[in-house]
């Protein structure tokens with residue numbers, strides 16, 4: 040007998056129980072399914088207490104032992120007990136070798152997440168994270184629609200908004216996330232969504248006014264923000280967000296069973312919301328994984344009817360579940376659901392199911408629905424006889440039908456669970472997960488510390504930038520102001536007469552006029568006018584409008600010295616005309632000479648002296664001057680101008 044059992048164990052088989060003989064008696068032959076069998080999804084049916092959850096959990100224990108990670112939604116609190124190892128003696132007495140338990144403990148790690156509570160592992164979700172462009176456009180519209188709708192539903196509930204708000208809130212939120220998705224802008228969280236709802240249309244890139252007035256959007260934004268504080272904050276914070284890469288990654292070589300404990304969510308709306316967001320995120324992750332032959336993840340939904348209801352009702356999870364059932368197999372994601380009333384589940388779901396396990400069921404209606412589900416899988420005659428047998432099924436005995444199995448139909452008794460099958464409360468979860476929770480909290484705190492340090496650093500950087508900008512602006516403002524004052528004063532100075540003493544000086548002269556400056560200027564020219572160059576030189580310069588370079592300095596050594604010492608000329612370096620070598624030249628520059636004059640006169644505000652005006656005046660004087668006239672004046676030390 041033992042020999043036979045070993046033979047029937049395939050390498051990647053999931054051992055679900057023992058086969059029953061035609062009389063319904065338990066045999067010693069193990070009933071196993073291949074890990075691939077659930078690729079086209081599995082449904083478990085049976086009335087309350089028939090052993091559905093136990094069968095579901097056996098599948099999860101086995102899948103995880105085969106290295107396939109698990110994500111299970113736990114509406115009733117009896118999936119979380121997968122973390123409680125059973126008693127080896129009891130297991131042996133129930134026909135399960137205790138070595139199997141050891142194997143489970145060696146290979147599997149169970150993590151129980153408690154949304155909106157810190158009792159178990161905390162988990163938060165971003166209802167606004169959507170798949171990237173890989174998704175089919177039609178599916179995408181469905182997902183966007185679904186996200187907006189579920190979000191609004193939970194908002195109405197949590198923030199106590201009336202249902203008249205529903206359609207317009209939905210329209211505004213949908214439009215906003217659609218546009219953002221289209222522009223590939225990720226919305227980080229509900230706070231950001233709230234900000235976007237009330238921002239002006241230019242900055243947010245979409246006009247929401249036609250959907251909802253700004254005053255209403257403000258109210259909606261406030262409702263959204265209320266989700267980011269208090270107890271719901273736990274669910275929506277940015278740290279510790281659900282990450283399917285992490286959820287599916289082995290921990291120290293152990294395969295994770297992730298249980299999402301739904302009892303910590305208080306309302307049905309919140310549960311629907313949570314499940315649909317998790318599945319949305321799963322869908323995004325799945326699309327990124329690409330096609331695979333190997334099973335990658337098993338999803339288990341216990342008591343699925345409220346989430347995938349028959350008929351017109353469409354709570355958040357329904358749409359995304361139906362989408363997953365249609366598409367997930369390509370990506371190696373296997374879905375298993377259980378329900379006590381198949382008639383309450385949308386029939387479209389079952390079109391995607393290839394494997395069905397039915398336990399005791401007596402409701403006429405459910406049996407009718409089951410017959411329809413079973414026919415395409417097991418065949419007409421087989422399904423008829425299955426239906427006949429169902430009311431009399433024993434607890435934890437199932438008729439297992441699969442189009443992909445040979446034979447298609449088997450009777451089996453579910454093996455005893457490796458773990459204790461008990462219902463846990465939030466407190467139980469806390470007790471049993473304490474060590475893991477502590478470690479997670481430490482990690483989250485570390486993350487939070489790093490995040491806030493980063494935030495502080497960024498904030499400091501931003502402040503520094505802002506301050507620098509303010510300083511720069513102040514500098515510019517002051518410059519502008521100076522220029523304005525200067526212009527104003529210059530404009531005023533334009534109308535002054537040549538003889539007006541308007542320039543205050545440092546020296547005993549007091550104030551000087553343009554004429555005074557001109558005289559001082561001409562006095563300087565004396566050196567040039569009296570010596571070698573004479574008046575013709577000055578005339579030449581005036582005609583040329585600038586003072587050309589003297590050839591080589593050494594040629595006119597005496598004059599050069601005089602000119603430089605008088606501040607009439609300065610040395611410049613320029614390439615030699617012939618050789619191109621840098622050579623020192625004398626340069627007569629009006630502006631330079633003027634500067635020197637103004638300097639020696641000690642004028643307090645030299646910037647107001649209009650050089651152009653002086654230049655023009657000088658040109659006129661030189662034009663009119665005769666050599667003797669000019670020289671006489673200069674030699675006699677008599678000024679040209681009377682003042």
Ligand SMILES: Nc1ncnc2c1ncn2[C@@H]1O[C@H](COP(=O)(O)OP(=O)(O)O)[C@@H](O)[C@H]1O
Nearest residue numbers: 086087088089090091092093454455456458460
């Ligand atoms: N460790 C175990 N392994 C297998 N079956 C168990 C175990 N503990 C309890 N059971 C049986 O499973 C039954 C409950 O089945 P359950 O799966 O919770 O029902 P439901 O169909 O309502 O989900 C119990 O009546 C009990 O006989």
Ligand SMILES: [Mg+2]
Nearest residue numbers: 091092093341
């Ligand atoms: Mg159950």
